[in-house]
Amino acid sequence: MTEFANRVEQVSISGIREVFEAASEDAINLGLGQPDFPTPAHARRGAIEAIESGHTDAYTSNKGTRSLREAISAKYDRDYSLEIDPEDVIATSGGSEALHLVLQAHVDPGEEVIFPDPGFVSYDALTNIADGTPKPVPLREDLTLDPATVEEAITDDTAVFVVNSPANPTGAVQSEEDMREFARIADEHDVLCLSDEVYEHIVFEGTHHSPMEFAETDNVVVVSACSKTYSMTGWRLGWVAASNRRIERMLRVHQYGQACASAPAQYAAQAALTGPQEPVEEMVETFERRRDLVVDGLEDAGLEVPTPEGAFYAMPKVPEGWCDEVLDRGVVVVPGDAFGEHGEGYARLSYATGTEDLKEALEIIDEATQAVQ
Ligand SMILES: Cc1ncc(COP(=O)(O)O)c(C=O)c1O
Numbered sequence: 001m002t003e004f005a006n007r008v009e010q011v012s013i014s015g016i017r018e019v020f021e022a023a024s025e026d027a028i029n030l031g032l033g034q035p036d037f038p039t040p041a042h043a044r045r046g047a048i049e050a051i052e053s054g055h056t057d058a059y060t061s062n063k064g065t066r067s068l069r070e071a072i073s074a075k076y077d078r079d080y081s082l083e084i085d086p087e088d089v090i091a092t093s094g095g096s097e098a099l100h101l102v103l104q105a106h107v108d109p110g111e112e113v114i115f116p117d118p119g120f121v122s123y124d125a126l127t128n129i130a131d132g133t134p135k136p137v138p139l140r141e142d143l144t145l146d147p148a149t150v151e152e153a154i155t156d157d158t159a160v161f162v163v164n165s166p167a168n169p170t171g172a173v174q175s176e177e178d179m180r181e182f183a184r185i186a187d188e189h190d191v192l193c194l195s196d197e198v199y200e201h202i203v204f205e206g207t208h209h210s211p212m213e214f215a216e217t218d219n220v221v222v223v224s225a226c227s228k229t230y231s232m233t234g235w236r237l238g239w240v241a242a243s244n245r246r247i248e249r250m251l252r253v254h255q256y257g258q259a260c261a262s263a264p265a266q267y268a269a270q271a272a273l274t275g276p277q278e279p280v281e282e283m284v285e286t287f288e289r290r291r292d293l294v295v296d297g298l299e300d301a302g303l304e305v306p307t308p309e310g311a312f313y314a315m316p317k318v319p320e321g322w323c324d325e326v327l328d329r330g331v332v333v334v335p336g337d338a339f340g341e342h343g344e345g346y347a348r349l350s351y352a353t354g355t356e357d358l359k360e361a362l363e364i365i366d367e368a369t370q371a372v373q
Helices: 015-022 041-052 066-080 094-106 122-129 147-153 176-189 244-257 263-274 278-300 322-328 355-372
Strands: 089-092 112-117 133-138 158-164 192-196 220-225 238-241 347-350
Touching: 015 322, 041 263, 066 089, 066 238, 066 263, 089 094, 089 244, 094 122, 094 158, 094 192, 094 220, 094 238, 094 244, 112 122, 122 133, 133 147, 147 158, 147 176, 158 176, 176 192, 176 220, 278 355, 322 347, 322 355
Parallel strands: 112 133, 112 158, 158 192, 192 220
Antiparallel strands: 089 238, 220 238
16 A cells, blocks of 8 residues: 655644644634734735736746746845845745745755754744754744854754744844854855745844845845735745745746746735835834733733744743643643744744733733742
């Protein structure tokens, strides 16, 4: 009988889903990984107009429409003064597919992929799916990734190291100095740095920097998406930007696995990127106010929490039994160990939830914390 491939047997369905399944129907959900805002109207209109004018009935170019890739290229110039040729971009089905392309194109069987622990669940799974060897590394006390930890973890077998800032699940933002170091490490060790920047615009303190700004070689590839910035998770539109030789390799995977990203989503993304950015600013301001509310609430409950500087997550240290106690009282949070072994003793709270619900959840969290201490 045909057995299942090892690469899928090593992957399990995300621990996050288990928590959702255990929750009651009227629970307050602080487990969500997507903004609770509508997609901006001009982005929706971009898709509607393209559909109605018949522009979305056929495959687009494998890399995506030229006009979308020009919009992505203009975005990098506008945000970081980075020159990215529209030919060096592939539009993908969300940031998820972009991560998959990078690993498929660069990781040989058994080669190591270094990534943050706790970190986004896909890094481990996609490494296994690429037949690579996951090498999770712990974070600093403030939950940022120390470039020195990455440098020490590099061996002759390392193919890729992943940097994710702002980060899921921690909300941590890497400093410009760290990003310069990641670029140096990629250059000096001749190892690929995969920079996952899907939360790049959701930053409250300072500004986001990409290691690509500082690299002297083509050893940094950038993954981003419309998903979080424009509240477009359902549209499935992301991209990867890299040197031409890397894009040509990743295109081989994308061409046969996907053909092209969904055409209506490409038009929506183009409208999102080229249209007014006020909806993003308003969303980020709201997230910042909620971040303050959540951090204050957690500290008042007696929990220690590094102040998250971006994304929409907080990751407090929690006593044993805390997650179950909180869940039993009707608030969904995700146990930190769903994001890696070093996440144990932490929990991830998403504040992509309305303020009233957040206030109620924080009261429940306060009671639950007293109950387990
Ligand atoms: C760090 C990180 N990278 C990538 C993704 C994938 O995003 P997308 O919905 O664009 O596939 C997510 C989604 O939660 C994420 O948190």
